[in-house]
Amino acid sequence: MDKKMVPEVRFKGFTDDWEQLPLSKISNSFSYGLNVSSKKYDGKNKYIRITDIDDNSHKLVEKNLTSPNTNLEDISDYQLKENDLLFARTGASVGKSYLYDNADGKAFFAGFLIRMEINGEFDKNFVFQNTLTDKYQQFIKITSQRSGQPGINAKEYASFKIIIPKSFNEQRLIGKLYFHLDNLITLQQSQIDYFLKLRKGLIQRIFPSNKASNPKIRYTDFNNNWEQRKLKEVTKEISNKSSEGELLSVTINDGIVKNSSLERKNNSSKNKSKYKKVEIGDIAYNSMRMWQGASGVSKYSGIVSPAYTVFKVKKNVLNNIFLGYSIKTPEMTWKFRINSQGLTSDTWNLKYPLFSEINIQIPSLKEQNYLVNLLESIDKVICSQTKHLKTLKLLKKYFLQKLFM
Incomplete structure (x- = not known):
């Protein structure tokens, strides 16, 4: 008897076999990005390049945004819409993916990116999560090395096969689970970034600069010069x-x-x-x-x-x-x-x-101890938050292994 094509873990109420489909059957079309120069961000029209997509979260990085340096009416075909999935097609970032979110505002996609318009009959989050699996990474590794310059074209991306539930509701439930997990991971990372920024700012203020005798802020009990x-x-x-x-x-x-x-590899000498x-x-x-x-x-x-x-x-x-x-x-x-x-x-x-x-x-030993207690308390929070982030990432990895095929 043939083995059923189903994942190890499923939501209750679903029993049908999954099916294997290439992305070409899941997409309305694949298209290449816009090749125009960029200009300073105008506050509304975003020009998404490979570097504007975070390597880890696969979300849009707002820090160095630009706008297309051309008449926007002429490039309306390059404006991203709901259900659009972007792929990096060349260079060190080949394979990097980004699922457009309407919350990211009005955005156009640049050259070196390929757009896949996901058919509305398929859940966009489910399809996107397939680009974060080990199976996808293996596909990228093999396909991108077929030529001297690492790269994958639209036809090759379209050939990537995923195993997908026939039921849209099952796709949606799985996609929604990962959507919430990704948001939790992003929120957790932002909390860590906040405390790291707080720590950095404190260190700049509680230690004197090279030409100063005292730091910018101190505990009120201390006033002697360092x-x-x-x-x-x-x-x-x-x-x-x-x-x-x-x-x-x-x-x-x-x-x-x-x-x-x-x-990393242990490169220590045998004779120690x-x-x-x-x-x-x-x-x-x-x-x-x-x-x-x-x-x-x-x-x-x-x-x-x-x-x-x-x-x-x-x-x-x-x-x-x-x-x-x-x-x-x-x-x-x-x-x-x-x-x-x-x-x-x-x-x-x-x-x-x-x-x-x-x-x-250096200040008095007593002031040193105060400062150590302050910084160690922040480091303990950062350590705790980092452990929580690792747990969330492990949980997502587990579900990627168990809920996908």
């Missing part, structure tokens, strides 16, 4: 060697992390006799990426590459967490950049002897 010290006065390099322990890495965004948590020991609370930095903020306060005991620098702080004058925040500020990373040795950014290097001669401004 003290300028050389880093060698408040830190001490540690070079204890060990081949035993958890392998750690220093990253730009997340500080010190377990190497096993990184989604020269690796440096790191204790909880130590600060380590990547000597070649310190100017980019590749440093962190370690939450783990372990070992790091001998290319890294490890040091401790003098606890009677300095809170190590405070220093961890301080050396990532724009003012300090700029100092690290101009003090690094090397001819190009690929070879810039900041070893401890040079690092230790750089000046840093």
Whole structure:
């Protein structure tokens, strides 16, 4: 008996087989984008290019919008309408998709984009979600590499086959589920972006600029000038060697992390006799990426590459967490950049002897502790929100695997 063409998970009340259709059977037409120059956004007429579509959310990015630099009456055929789905047809973004939303306003689509007009008999959200599946990504990978320049034309997009419910109501329910999930993910990401922006603004205000003796805002109990010290006065390099322990890495965004948590190949040396020991609370930095903020306060005991620098702080004058925040500020990373040795950014290097001669401004230990508590509270919120975002993305991935074929 032939196996029924149905997904692993379904909404109640639907039992019919699904059917496999190429996009050509789901679309009224495929057409190429408009090839005219752009001008400053006029506040009404949007000119959507590949770069205006976010790589992750597949939503319209409002930041750098432009308008078509031509008579709009002559390009009415290129104005997007409900049920329009766009595909990137060439370059590194090939395969990127965007489902036009009326809420995005009046929009025209530019060259290097292909429009698929989805037939009203099919649910647009269901069709769009098929462009976010592993099956679609595999199609893009294979099809785009048929020529020297990565690209997919309209005929090739039209040949992509999806397995779709015969019932429009089933399509609509699945599409609606993903529509709400996408909105939740977007909202969650916007909350994270808000707290990241808040954190960045606070750091700019609670640490002094290079020429100032005090920050722009302070707790009311503190009014003494911050003290300028050389880093060698408040830190001490540690070079204890060990081949035993958890392998750690220093990253730009997340500080010190377990190497096993990184989604990349382990390129560490088999002979770890020269690796440096790191204790909880130590600060380590990547000597070649310190100017980019590749440093962190370690939450783990372990070992790091001998290319890294490890040091401790003098606890009677300095809170190590405070220093961890301080050396990532724009003012300090700029100092690290101009003090690094090397001819190009690929070879810039900041070893401890040079690092230790750089000046840093610090307040009293009590004020440092206040500032640490403030920043850590924000970081905890960001961490919690990020975990929630990952959960939502995993939930969507699960449904993509179970509700689609």
